[in-house]
Amino acid sequence: MHATFTDEFMVSVExxxxxxxxxxxxxxxxxxxxxxxxxxxxxxxxQIRKGKIHALVGESGSGKTTxxxxxxxxxxxxxxxxxxxxxxxxxxxxxRRELRKKAQYIxxxxxxxxxxxxKVGQALEEPLIHLSDATKQERKEIVMKMLEDVNLSPAASxxxxxxxxxxxxxxxxxxxxxxxxxQPKYVxxxxxxxxxxxxxxxxxxxLLITMQKRLGLTILLITxxxxxxxxxxxxxxxMYLGKIVEQGSTEQIFSNPLHPYxxxxxxxxxxxxxKVKREKQIPHGEVPSAIRPPxxxxxxxxCPYRFDRCTREVPELLELEEGHFVSCxxx
Amino acid sequence: xxxxxxxxxxxxxxxxxxxxARAIRNLSLDVEKGETLGIVGESGSGKSTxxxxIMGLLQPxxxxxxxxxxxxxxxxxxxxxxEIRKLRGKEIAMIFQDPMTSLxxxxxxxxxxxxxxxxxxxNIDEHKALEIARKMMxxxxxxxxxxxxxxxxxxGGMRQRVMIALALALNPNLILADEPxxxxxxxxxAQILELVKRLKNEFSLTLILITHNMGVVAEMADRVAVMYxxxxxxxxxxxxxxxxxKHPYTKGLIESIPLLYNRSxxxxxxxxxxxxxxxxxxxxxxxxxxxxxxxKCMNVEPELEKKEDGxxxxxxxx
Numbered sequence: 015m016h017a018t019f020t021d022e023f024m025v026s027v028e029x030x031x032x033x034x035x036x037x038x039x040x041x042x043x044x045x046x047x048x049x050x051x052x053x054x055x056x057x058x059x060x061q062i063r064k065g066k067i068h069a070l071v072g073e074s075g076s077g078k079t080t081x082x083x084x085x086x087x088x089x090x091x092x093x094x095x096x097x098x099x100x101x102x103x104x105x106x107x108x109x110r111r112e113l114r115k116k117a118q119y120i121x122x123x124x125x126x127x128x129x130x131x132x133k134v135g136q137a138l139e140e141p142l143i144h145l146s147d148a149t150k151q152e153r154k155e156i157v158m159k160m161l162e163d164v165n166l167s168p169a170a171s172x173x174x175x176x177x178x179x180x181x182x183x184x185x186x187x188x189x190x191x192x193x194x195x196x197q198p199k200y201v202x203x204x205x206x207x208x209x210x211x212x213x214x215x216x217x218x219x220x221l222l223i224t225m226q227k228r229l230g231l232t233i234l235l236i237t238x239x240x241x242x243x244x245x246x247x248x249x250x251x252x253m254y255l256g257k258i259v260e261q262g263s264t265e266q267i268f269s270n271p272l273h274p275y276x277x278x279x280x281x282x283x284x285x286x287x288x289k290v291k292r293e294k295q296i297p298h299g300e301v302p303s304a305i306r307p308p309x310x311x312x313x314x315x316x317c318p319y320r321f322d323r324c325t326r327e328v329p330e331l332l333e334l335e336e337g338h339f340v341s342c343x344x345x
Numbered sequence: 346x347x348x349x350x351x352x353x354x355x356x357x358x359x360x361x362x363x364x365x366a367r368a369i370r371n372l373s374l375d376v377e378k379g380e381t382l383g384i385v386g387e388s389g390s391g392k393s394t395x396x397x398x399i400m401g402l403l404q405p406x407x408x409x410x411x412x413x414x415x416x417x418x419x420x421x422x423x424x425x426x427x428e429i430r431k432l433r434g435k436e437i438a439m440i441f442q443d444p445m446t447s448l449x450x451x452x453x454x455x456x457x458x459x460x461x462x463x464x465x466x467x468n469i470d471e472h473k474a475l476e477i478a479r480k481m482m483x484x485x486x487x488x489x490x491x492x493x494x495x496x497x498x499x500x501g502g503m504r505q506r507v508m509i510a511l512a513l514a515l516n517p518n519l520i521l522a523d524e525p526x527x528x529x530x531x532x533x534x535a536q537i538l539e540l541v542k543r544l545k546n547e548f549s550l551t552l553i554l555i556t557h558n559m560g561v562v563a564e565m566a567d568r569v570a571v572m573y574x575x576x577x578x579x580x581x582x583x584x585x586x587x588x589x590x591k592h593p594y595t596k597g598l599i600e601s602i603p604l605l606y607n608r609s610x611x612x613x614x615x616x617x618x619x620x621x622x623x624x625x626x627x628x629x630x631x632x633x634x635x636x637x638x639x640x641k642c643m644n645v646e647p648e649l650e651k652k653e654d655g656x657x658x659x660x661x662x663x
Binding site: 073074181182183184211212213214215216217219220238240241242244245264268278279280282283284285286287288289290294296297298300301 | 387388500501502503530531532533534535536538539557558559560561562563564583584587588594597598599601602603604605606608612613614615616618619634
């Protein structure tokens with residue numbers, strides 16, 4: 015997926031690699047000079063069309079959050095390129111302030127991403143102070159309107175509340191409002207409903223979709239929950255141990271999953287309907303360490319269809335049907 | 346059907362500086378021997394408090410205000426020190442949500458087993474205890490050599506297997522599993538759920554499964570109790586509950602989950618948010634969020650009653 019960059023894409027990630035050095039104790043440093051690295055993200059490429067939602071799904075340790083953080087410039091990549099709205103964000107001349115205006119991040123836990131001593135109004139005003147030229151009066155108007163937009167109504171009453179006075183769902187609305195208040199073009203939503211009560215989850219997902227449509231936002235949705243991805247996303251990349259194993263439209267991924275890992279993921283989601291009886295294909299074992307990922311295909315030690323080649327060569331991400339990519343020697 | 350656990354009019358409150366948080370309000374429930382009873386609810390619904398009450402583990406600021414919990418005819422809530430310690434582990438055991446914080450990081454797995462077994466069983470030496478430990482590790486699919494490892498040497502799923510092995514070591518009758526797979530990834534979750542299903546049959550257990558995940562309950566439970574705001578609002582056989590949910594809250598919960606096998610379904614979300622337990626709405630505590638609420642709902646709290654079709658629901662609509 016190395017198409018040349020065109021106007022239709024808001025985000026283009028190419029060959030992204032991020033290794034984190036492993037912290038060693040003093041003694042083990044003396045014994046061995048060899049540095050070890052966590053291969054968090056290993057040559058990941060994807061593109062997101064303007065105004066669309068792309069989901070990164072995978073289990074913990076698959077590299078989805080690292081990828082998301084790199085795409086807004088919160089983490090520097092080891093190598094690879096990220097182009098947002100036509101500009102390479104890791105080129106020197108890129109103004110950080112301009113990037114922040116364009117690309118925002120919604121963090122997973124609304125309890126720890128809001129300052130407990132800051133009123134809702136102040137929290138929302140903060141990005142405007144730093145990233146816009148709005149006057150004090152204008153800022154207040156923008157904040158009040160945004161509060162109404164995310165259904166924190168009446169806005170005046172929420173404006174002067176502290177985070178602890180809000181429910182979990184309301185806090186998540188504030189976090190979303192704060193990310194959107196400077197009208198970014200691209201937003202990373204990192205597990206936006208993972209910490210929200212079940213009965214409020216659909217409200218938050220619908221709010222994100224509504225705001226995305228209204229503002230023409232491009233969203234990178236990071237989630238471990240396939241059902242959330244299926245409800246919100248236009249396109250999906252399935253990640254395993256730092257690599258994309260399958261990529262396609264939401265329809266392609268769920269109606270015609272190709273990679274054995276995607277199949278396993280889909281079949282192991284507990285179905286909230288006792289009538290639906292399925293044969294589960296649960297791979298044995300657990301995700302291996304990303305410090306020394308398996309040779310060949312990273313999924314091979316757990317794959318029921320593994321053959322010789324899988325343990326020796328790394329499969330490439332190949333396009334099997336239009337827009338549907340898979341990295342597996344079975345195809 | 347033999348009733349193994351019977352909860353009668355249980356009320357539990359947490360007494361905090363900001364006032365009394367009523368976590369469980371006048372709750373009654375029977376658990377039948379051999380069944381898997383799912384208890385679903387959101388955070389703050391009182392489901393974990395209920396588990397702690399059954400284990401006799403409630404501590405200040407929590408206090409039992411009224412009610413009793415009978416296990417095989419004996420009231421757990423009136424038991425004292427030694428008596429309740431004998432019940433725990435041998436009769437009722439618990440599997441907690443987070444296997445990392447429930448295991449002691451400076452103790453080998455073998456020592457966890459030895460301590461747990463010798464504490465609760467009389468006349469047993471370390472040798473015998475280790476024999477049990479080996480057997481249990483085998484039945485949860487871990488090789489016995491790993492008894493010599495420390496908790497941090499295990500992955501999340503393996504640690505939960507160890508917790509399950511420990512919980513079953515004294516051959517209890519009733520297992521309380523509080524969000525046993527919430528901290529785990531989906532593939533590992535599926536493995537653990539399969540394991541729990543298998544062990545439940547192997548050891549003829551009664552299982553109370555507490556979770557917020559409607560999918561997990563649908564796959565595991567024979568009956569489901571839906572909790573909202575410290576009360577059971579609906580109780581029924583799993584299939585009936587999902588096919589025809591009666592209480593508007595149950596209905597809302599089921600209709601608000603995105604489904605992989607029916608992606609075109611429009612989600613209906615429940616408006617509002619769960620109430621503050623220090624300030625519970627009058628009448629039916631769900632009425633401010635209920636699309637069907639009428640006058641009576643605001644003033645009179647509905648009781649969980651058996652309806653003509655044999656299902657239990659606490660709602661004035663029925």
